[in-house]
Amino acid sequence: MLRVLQEQGVQQLGHHRLSGGPSLALPWEEARVHETETLLWAGRASACVGGWYGTVQRSCRVWLTRTSLFSCCTEGEGVNWLSLSDIAGARDGVSDRICVSFHQGDQRYDLLFDFDVPASGLVGKEQRTRFLNALAACGVPVGTATAATVPWRYRGDAPHGRSWQ
Numbered sequence: 001m002l003r004v005l006q007e008q009g010v011q012q013l014g015h016h017r018l019s020g021g022p023s024l025a026l027p028w029e030e031a032r033v034h035e036t037e038t039l040l041w042a043g044r045a046s047a048c049v050g051g052w053y054g055t056v057q058r059s060c061r062v063w064l065t066r067t068s069l070f071s072c073c074t075e076g077e078g079v080n081w082l083s084l085s086d087i088a089g090a091r092d093g094v095s096d097r098i099c100v101s102f103h104q105g106d107q108r109y110d111l112l113f114d115f116d117v118p119a120s121g122l123v124g125k126e127q128r129t130r131f132l133n134a135l136a137a138c139g140v141p142v143g144t145a146t147a148a149t150v151p152w153r154y155r156g157d158a159p160h161g162r163s164w165q
Helices: 002-007 028-034 122-137
Strands: 025-027 039-050 056-065 068-073 078-083 087-092 097-104 107-114 142-144
Touching (some): 028 068, 039 068, 039 078, 056 122, 122 142
Parallel strands (some): 087 142
Antiparallel strands (some): 039 107
């Protein structure tokens, strides 16, 4: 979307000029206070790694403890950290995407995790399922995202009683 807007002449502002987006990044020194937490799940996914919230996605290591969710890309100098107490819920989405919703202040944000899937599709699905089960075991509400209505693809859902084929 950013690329399309830029092609239309909309100027992109640097993240330092934008306000209100959450900062999940911690230097490793600050993240070390969590090193004694019990590891419940670890895997790989594409996730937000820096810059203005949600604009940069990279392959990351992701891990979950009883009180924290972490992610870190191999190029990163720090780690993204989110307290489980801030997580409002997680939704199993389309394909191998999981959406983790969290609150900071009075705002709600969605953090996306796309699980890498080999040709068989089993590893990504297994990772996604284990990640959701680990979140649920920590008391995070877990559900399924509802698919968007696309009336031109399904018979009987078209406006004005028409049937699209």
